[in-house]
Amino acid sequence: MTVGSTVHKLTLYTNRTVTLSVDGQDVSVPEGANIIDAIEKVGIDTPTLCYGETLKPVNACRVCVVEVEGSRTLVPACAAKAEEGMVIKTDTERVRHSRKLVMELLASSVDLSYAEERVQGYVGDYDANPERFGPPAPQNGHSRDEAHTGHHHPTEVGYAATVQQPPKIDNDLYVRDYSKCILCYKCVQGCGTDHQNTFAIGVAGRGFDARIATEFSNPLPDSACVYCGNCIAVCPTGALMFKSEWDMREAGTWDESEQTQTSTICPYCGVGCTLDLHVQDNRIVKVTSPMDHDVTVGNLCVKGRFGWQFVQNFDEETPNGSEEAGAAS
Numbered sequence: 001m002t003v004g005s006t007v008h009k010l011t012l013y014t015n016r017t018v019t020l021s022v023d024g025q026d027v028s029v030p031e032g033a034n035i036i037d038a039i040e041k042v043g044i045d046t047p048t049l050c051y052g053e054t055l056k057p058v059n060a061c062r063v064c065v066v067e068v069e070g071s072r073t074l075v076p077a078c079a080a081k082a083e084e085g086m087v088i089k090t091d092t093e094r095v096r097h098s099r100k101l102v103m104e105l106l107a108s109s110v111d112l113s114y115a116e117e118r119v120q121g122y123v124g125d126y127d128a129n130p131e132r133f134g135p136p137a138p139q140n141g142h143s144r145d146e147a148h149t150g151h152h153h154p155t156e157v158g159y160a161a162t163v164q165q166p167p168k169i170d171n172d173l174y175v176r177d178y179s180k181c182i183l184c185y186k187c188v189q190g191c192g193t194d195h196q197n198t199f200a201i202g203v204a205g206r207g208f209d210a211r212i213a214t215e216f217s218n219p220l221p222d223s224a225c226v227y228c229g230n231c232i233a234v235c236p237t238g239a240l241m242f243k244s245e246w247d248m249r250e251a252g253t254w255d256e257s258e259q260t261q262t263s264t265i266c267p268y269c270g271v272g273c274t275l276d277l278h279v280q281d282n283r284i285v286k287v288t289s290p291m292d293h294d295v296t297v298g299n300l301c302v303k304g305r306f307g308w309q310f311v312q313n314f315d316e317e318t319p320n321g322s323e324e325a326g327a328a329s
Contacts (some may be wrong), residue, residue, distance in 0.1 A: 020086035029082050036064060036077040044090055047099060047122050049106075050184035051078040053235050055194050058185045063102045063122065066090045074098055094299075096126055103128040108136075108160040111180045114238025121316075133160035144178070145217040145236050147209035161208060167246075170219040171226050173306050175246040178211055180239040186214060187231035187240060195299050200225040212239075229305040233288060233298050242286040255280065263290075266304040271295060273304050284308050 016031040022042050029038045032056065039046050049061035057079035065074035069087035074095065077088075088134045089095065105121050106112070107130035112120055123130070137159035144165050155161040169176035183203070190200050200223045204213040214223035232240045241249075248254035266273040273296045277287045287305050291298035 006309055018082055018084040018086075020082055020084065020088060021092055022088045031081050034078060035036055035066060035068075035075065035080050035082050036087075038082045039066070039077055039088070039090060046077055046090060047118075047125070048078060049119065049182060049236060050186060052189075052291075054291055055186060055189045055234065058189065060183060061102065061106075062187050063099050063125055065095060065098055067092050067095050092206075098125040100128050104130045104132070106130075106182050108133040109162045110182050110237070111164070111177075112182075113235060114241070116236050116321060119236055130160070134158050136160055136162045136164065139164060143215065144205075144209065144211050146170070147205050147211075153278060163169075163211070168220070169220070169228070169243075169246075171221055174229060174232055174243055174244055175241050176212075176220070177241065180237045181212060182237055182239075183212070184236060185314070186234040186236070190230040191225075191301075192232045195230050195297075196226070196228055198224055198226050201231070227302040227306065228300060229302070230299045232305075233291075234302075241280070244285050248280075248285065254285075259285065268301075268303040268307065273300055275304060275308075283312050 017028045018031050018033075019026060019028045020038055022038055022253065023044065023188075025042045027038050027042050029041060033042055036046055036048070036051065046066075047063045049063050050058055051061075051064060057076070059076045059079045060277050062074075062076060064077040066077045067089040068075045068080075069089075078089075098122075099122070103126055107123050107128060114122075122128070137155040162179070163181060166177045167175050167179070169175050185203065188201055188203060190196060201212055201214055203210055204217070214220060214225070229242075232242065235241075245254060259278050262277045262279060264275050264277060266275050273295050274289055276290065277284050278286045279287065287300070287308055288301050289296040289298050289304070
């Protein structure tokens with residue numbers, strides 16, 4: 001057995017290959033590869049939301065669907081296996097219409113203002129018009145955490161149903177703002193069998209009332225969460241966010257154009273995890289790890305992801321930082 005083309009791919013391939021056609025281009029990929037691997041190999045950019053190269057495909061968002069000759073329905077490129085002789089079309093009118101509708105439904109019900117730039121770009125790329133479903137529905141006073149199967153509260157006619165709800169700020173490390181959640185399940189996977197195996201969160205409810213929740217919707221400190229933050233690393237919409245980033249965004253001081261990234265090794269243990277320090281105004285504002293790193297695959301523990309405050313533990317009143325603070329001590 002040989003591992004796929006990148007070290008962080010989870011799929012194991014055999015040495016055999018299959019040849020298929022993607023938008024008129026013949027391409028060969030290892031047997032066992034998914035359609036999206038073949039599409040990427042020919043250089044075509046396929047929109048994805050729930051897909052992550054370090055996670056197992058869950059077919060949740062359906063924005064990566066493609067047309068496969070002989071298939072009655074559109075096929076999710078992230079999960080369907082590439083087969084010998086397949087003829088795939090990625091940009092037909094049927095495909096574009098499906099992707100457009102997915103983005104309209106998501107953008108009409110979810111706040112995508114903090115989503116990754118590529119995600120926000122999909123709305124324009126497919127001429128999506130989420131406003132056609134009407135303005136956001138006013139809040140009906142019912143908490144999503146208290147929703148029960150079979151007791152859905154319908155939205156007023158002429159309004160678009162939303163997942164709007166107050167952010168959950170119940171700890172000092174990260175914020176859960178599920179008004180920005182598209183239910184891609186990536187956080188559940190990262191917390192579960194794909195990475196952390198903590199199972200602190202899962203999907204509660206059904207239909208439009210489905211939401212990410214801890215056991216019995218308990219506050220995070222009362223859950224099984226170990227604060228590794230690996231759910232934050234895979235969230236594509238900003239529904240899960242460092243508390244430091246959240247505070248800066250609320251204050252209007254968050255500016256990624258003014259940030260630099262410095263790679264270093266975590267000092268806490270001998271595993272050797274690579275950390276990317278995001279620095280703004282000479283202060284670390286958050287820490288991530290490369291998704292394609294052999295050791296971490298983007299994952300860290302609570303110390304590596306959140307235990308960096310000691311680096312800048314200087315007097316807040318000294319404008320130049322530790323130099324003056326050290327002199328005072």
